Amino acid sequence: MSNTLHVFEKALAQSSAADEPLPTALVAKPSTIARVVKPRSKSSVPFIKGPIPLGWMMAAAKCSRAASMLATALWYRIGLMTKQGNEGAEKTRKLVIRIDRQLRNQCGLKRWHVGKGIRDLAHLGLIVPLKAGRGRCPEVEVLREAGKNLS
Numbered sequence: 001m002s003n004t005l006h007v008f009e010k011a012l013a014q015s016s017a018a019d020e021p022l023p024t025a026l027v028a029k030p031s032t033i034a035r036v037v038k039p040r041s042k043s044s045v046p047f048i049k050g051p052i053p054l055g056w057m058m059a060a061a062k063c064s065r066a067a068s069m070l071a072t073a074l075w076y077r078i079g080l081m082t083k084q085g086n087e088g089a090e091k092t093r094k095l096v097i098r099i100d101r102q103l104r105n106q107c108g109l110k111r112w113h114v115g116k117g118i119r120d121l122a123h124l125g126l127i128v129p130l131k132a133g134r135g136r137c138p139e140v141e142v143l144r145e146a147g148k149n150l151s
Helices: 002-018 054-063 065-081 087-092 101-107 111-124 144-149
Strands: 095-098 127-131 139-142
Touching: 054 065, 054 111, 065 095, 065 101, 065 111, 065 139, 111 127, 111 139
Parallel strands: none
Antiparallel strands: 095 139, 127 139
16 A cells, blocks of 8 residues: 555656646546445444333342443343334243353453353342353343342
């Protein structure tokens, strides 16, 4: 890139001294000079879909930073899993969440945040750990009704 820029500046200096037009091969195309940044649509911005039980979130926030970060990540993933117009079936269905690398990266969680958050949330009775193990992504079941008696 710097070599191309150097050649371009050298040709510009020579052409301005000789008052000759630049060769067409050295003229930069408008698309390479500046790219137009399109505004993001509202649907492409990540958000947490509600309703989120307030007692559930308050109990997680009181426990530890790792627990509150994991709670936010879990409800973000629940919002991605659920579909609009299917809310009656959502309440009867189990909420099993797999905490994989993609979710950790999106929410800024480290491995130790996940481990400590799972222990803290399970101790409060907000989640039930299902699968875990060395080299495996942990899976948890989120208990919706657990936050009602904790607040």
